[in-house]
Amino acid sequence: MSTSRGARQLTIKEVASHAGVSPMTVSRTLAGGRNVRPDLQERVMAAVQELGYYRNENARSLRPGQPSGLVGVAITNLANPYYGNFALGVEEVAAEHGRRIMLGNSGEDDARERQLVSDFIGRQVDGLILVPTSGEAEHLRPERLGDVPLVLASRRVPGLEVDTVLLDDVGGAYRGTVSLLDAGHTRIGFLGNRSSVFTGERRYRGYEQAMAERGLVVDPLIVARAQQDVAAASRAARAMLDLEDAPTAIFSANNRNTIGALREIGRRIREGLPGPAVVSFDDFELSELMPVPVTIIDHDARLLGREAATLLFSRLDGSAEGAPRTVELPVTIEHP
Amino acid sequence: MSTSRGARQLTIKEVASHAGVSPMTVSRTLAGGRNVRPDLQERVMAAVQELGYYRNENARSLRPGQPSGLVGVAITNLANPYYGNFALGVEEVAAEHGRRIMLGNSGEDDARERQLVSDFIGRQVDGLILVPTSGEAEHLRPERLGDVPLVLASRRVPGLEVDTVLLDDVGGAYRGTVSLLDAGHTRIGFLGNRSSVFTGERRYRGYEQAMAERGLVVDPLIVARAQQDVAAASRAARAMLDLEDAPTAIFSANNRNTIGALREIGRRIREGLPGPAVVSFDDFELSELMPVPVTIIDHDARLLGREAATLLFSRLDGSAEGAPRTVELPVTIEHP
DNA sequence: TTCGAGGTTGGTAACGTTACCAATCTCAAG
DNA sequence: CTTGAGATTGGTAACGTTACCAACCTCGAA
Secondary structure, three states: OOOOOOOOOOOHHHHHHHHOOOHHHHHHHHOOOOOOOHHHHHHHHHHHHHHOOOOOHHHHHHOOOOOOOEEEEEEOOOOOHHHHHHHHHHHHHHHHOOOEEEEEEOOOOHHHHHHHHHHHHHOOOOEEEEOOOOOOOHHHOOOOOOOOOEEEEOOOOOOOOOEEEEEOHHHHHHHHHHHHHHOOOOOEEEEOOOOOOHHHHHHHHHHHHHHHHOOOOOOHHHEEOOOOOHHHHHHHHHHHHOOOOOOOEEEEOOHHHHHHHHHHHHHHHHOOOOOOEEEEEOOOOOHHHOOOOEEEEEOOHHHHHHHHHHHHHHHHOOOOOOOOOEEEEOOEEEOO | OOOOOOOOOOOHHHHHHHHOOOHHHHHHHHOOOOOOOHHHHHHHHHHHHHHOOOOOHHHHHHOOOOOOOEEEEEEOOOOOHHHHHHHHHHHHHHHHOOOEEEEEEOOOOHHHHHHHHHHHHHOOOOEEEEOOOOOOOHHHOOOOOOOOOEEEEOOOOOOOOOEEEEEOHHHHHHHHHHHHHHOOOOOEEEEOOOOOOHHHHHHHHHHHHHHHHOOOOOOHHHEEOOOOOHHHHHHHHHHHHOOOOOOOEEEEOOHHHHHHHHHHHHHHHHOOOOOOEEEEEOOOOOHHHOOOOEEEEEOOHHHHHHHHHHHHHHHHOOOOOOOOOEEEEOOEEEOO
16 A cells, blocks of 8 residues: 555565565566466566556666667647647557657747657657658757657658658649639639648649649739638638639648638628638548538548658668658548 | 667766766756856756767656656547647646656557556656546556556546546536527437446436426437447437437537538438537537537637646645545537 | 865765576486 | 486666765855
């Protein structure tokens, strides 16, 4: 019975003396029981049960060569359901490999990301999975990480050659835009992230490419690339749709912009104004119930997480060596 | 330059000899620099920078009395955006207290939860925050946890008296149901979780109470309480609405059931069938654009996470002692 | 000048664990 | 009965860190 204060930690020694064996026998039993007599193993396990002993994993990983079994995961915005699913995918694969994840939210803040990474390293993580903010790469150089393998997800960091899992941003945006063009639209607005955000840039490129192929010039008046949240996206959509020469369709480069745009479009429709067609990079629930047709460029964030973790563990297991690899996951297009 | 294999860990000793001081001086400097000459501190910090040294937090926490700075968080379903926000709230407060979180997903599986908890304990977490599965409480008893403080969120565990953060499930469900009754509905269907899930039970109770107050008997034909995912919720809604005597309104006890119900309702409306009014416990985006009026019983999952973490840290700081506390967070009702 | 208080520095031991080695035991073959 | 191979067991040291103590230094007061 452990009481309020102090309550010294239960150690392998107590278990050993309780079972009448040496600490080494307890350690060996807990490690799988190779070369330990079955009756002693039983006594040890009984003592463990009775005392409620948990092995101290920190002390264990202190010995050289012992992995900590921890993976550090830093994402940019846990409030976004996409990143929740991403984290879930990572957690699943980690659990399958007997590892645990330490999760941090960088909130797109560079300094916070640096702090998270150094903290993860200090806690002896076996590997790192990062959705990088768009800042510097200095703190992510392999030599700064002390040989802890790093996998980037969703975004690349300029000048940093490491394992990376990406979406087919350019292709998805291209195909989504083409579907609008095929439907007869020629004046297509764009809502997206700052161009310094990797995905924002790539998705814009796909949009631009499709427009250019049809000989259409992109009008800067109907391109808004600075919205990081729903409210800003709503305002940008409003400005665009209030124009004399308003777009008849909108390409939205991510979930947050789509929700904002649709909020504004819903408002207009309730006022009897026309609503433009929408293509959204990123799915959202009940898109089929929207008052305007919404085409979805969909992908599986959970799978993205699983792939990132798989890439990491292939490095940890030594089953993959050599040059950094990039996996680009396909996206699907769902017409309304 | 650290090369591929081996690459022994950089220790405080290397830093010390590089700075020409003893390891103790390095330790003291890193601990805040009390009673260390400024010029030596500078030499130490320069060496830390130059070598890229990170203190080994595991070794650090091995010393008795040193906290690990880790909080174990186990939630039931990270794919649900609510729990993503919950985790975010916990992470935020933990970061404010200089702590890191270890995150596990139990997937409503009892065995997995037990495994997570014992793993967290083995990794010397300073505290635990749990959205419990509905199973046993044995592995959560204080004496089994070795004095590691535990906070439950969202749900209670029968027979376990610990700090808990809950929502006002009963009151919210009651008020939501009353709003339907006030609008003239008397035949109100119920969609929810298994009754063994704490919130499922409480929300049903609120619904039942409101009905009883108006002298209405709940018809078991329009009560479905076994759906854990969107597809099952859709089927349940369909069965209910296909009845001769179909409900004119539906009370949905959670996000997943709401989405499922609305998917079915949207289908019916496209076919020209009538759609019932909906009250949803849990918000979702773009609810204002639905083809039927949706009343939202809303709450802040992120705040729930923040409250849980705050409760935990008040135990860790010793600013709270004594009997377990329960915090019940209010919910708001948003009419369409 | 001596003394002592207080600031600064370093050596030692300990935290809980396991790799390594040495010691002991078992048992079959000679 | 001896030998030795192999299985089993335990003692010791080390992982990286910091609390504790002892030693030293500085400087003002007596």
